[in-house]
Amino acid sequence: MNRRRVLVGLTAGLSSLAGCGTYFDIDGNDTATRSPTTTVTETARTTASNTPVPTATATPPSAADTWPTGTVTEGETAPDFSTRETYTNDRYAYTIEYPMGWVVDATDPTAVTIGSNVGALVVEVMEDVPSSLTVSDIVPVFIEGYKESIEEDGGTIEELDRKDETLSNGHDAMMIDLRMEQNATVLQQKILLTVANEIAYVAVIVVSDSVYTAAVEGNMETILLTLSITESTIKTESAGVPV
Numbered sequence: 001m002n003r004r005r006v007l008v009g010l011t012a013g014l015s016s017l018a019g020c021g022t023y024f025d026i027d028g029n030d031t032a033t034r035s036p037t038t039t040v041t042e043t044a045r046t047t048a049s050n051t052p053v054p055t056a057t058a059t060p061p062s063a064a065d066t067w068p069t070g071t072v073t074e075g076e077t078a079p080d081f082s083t084r085e086t087y088t089n090d091r092y093a094y095t096i097e098y099p100m101g102w103v104v105d106a107t108d109p110t111a112v113t114i115g116s117n118v119g120a121l122v123v124e125v126m127e128d129v130p131s132s133l134t135v136s137d138i139v140p141v142f143i144e145g146y147k148e149s150i151e152e153d154g155g156t157i158e159e160l161d162r163k164d165e166t167l168s169n170g171h172d173a174m175m176i177d178l179r180m181e182q183n184a185t186v187l188q189q190k191i192l193l194t195v196a197n198e199i200a201y202v203a204v205i206v207v208s209d210s211v212y213t214a215a216v217e218g219n220m221e222t223i224l225l226t227l228s229i230t231e232s233t234i235k236t237e238s239a240g241v242p243v
Contacts, residue, residue, distance in 0.1 A: 078211040079119040081219035084226075087114060092125045094201060097226040119207045121223065126200040135174045135195055142193070143176060155182030169228055171196045175221065179209070188212045192224040203227055 084097040091109045098104075098114045098121050105113045114121040143159065150157040160177040167173050173194035180187045186209035193202050205220045 078213060078216050079116065079207060079219070081216075081223065084223070086226075087112065087123075089123070089125075092199065092201075093197075093230045094123070094125075095226070095228050095230065096121075096123060096203065097223055099223075118211055119205065121206075122202075122204045123227070124202045126202075127198070129195055129198050129200045131198055133195065135172055135193055138195070138200065139174050139176065139193055143191075146178075150180055150182060153182065155180060157181075165192070165225065167194060167225065167227060167229070169230070171229055173227075175224065186210070188217070188220075190217075190220050190224055192227060194227070194229070196229045201227065201229065 079099055080101075081099050083100040085100050085102075086095050086097050087104060087106070088095045089106070089109055089112065099116070099119070102114045102116045102119070102121070110125050112123045114123075139162070143162075147157050147159070157178055157180045160179055162174065162176045165173040165175050171194050173192055176191045176193075178189040178191065180189060187206050188209055189204060189206045191202065191204050193200065195201070203224050205224055207216060207220065
């Protein structure tokens with residue numbers, strides 16, 4: 001799994017879910033004939049295959065590099081969450097905190113990756129989400145597709161918890177805890193999904209199981225809950241454009 005674009009085509013899937021017109025995915029394929037469940041599931045599979053994997057490399061990869069696969073060696077120190085910086089995405093009007101020293105790749109403002117050798121944070125946005133859809137509508141199908149992708153790729157994944165959250169600025173959200181094992185790598189993941197201004201925001205934080213403790217888990221949740229959507233955003237062309 002490398003640092004490629006995450007969640008390709010979710011906009012088309014979400015729009016199809018609400019029964020809206022004809023939509024095209026990022027490759028220009030007509031999605032109108034596919035069921036909503038199929039489209040959203042395919043998108044979740046993209047997420048699963050592209051989530052960065054923390055490694056035991058001594059130096060965090062540069063923003064231009066892909067994230068190599070591997071495991072954190074025994075004795076590797078846990079991520080230091082004590083000092084954090086704030087990433088601001090002006091185009092999509094959100095901010096989120098991350099551990100100081102993690103490398104930011106914001107080349108694509110719709111798919112931002114921030115990471116180190118022991119952890120990674122991904123924030124994705126999907127535009128033109130129908131206002132009739134809620135977080136509760138999206139999450140079950142999305143998680144089902146995410147799990148299917150991991151399992152089809154030879155991995156195993158277990159959902160540990162799913163709970164409702166409220167962000168600091170009042171937006172409803174849902175947090176999902178997952179434990180994944182693939183290619184001899186065990187990862188602990190937390191996913192936060194929220195919808196605001198007809199945009200879906202998905203934040204995923206991942207750490208190696210070898211550094212996962214109760215304190216790390218709490219800090220992972222704290223970081224995800226720093227996601228703040230500050231204002232209405234200006235619509236821009238995206239992968240799911242109605243015609």
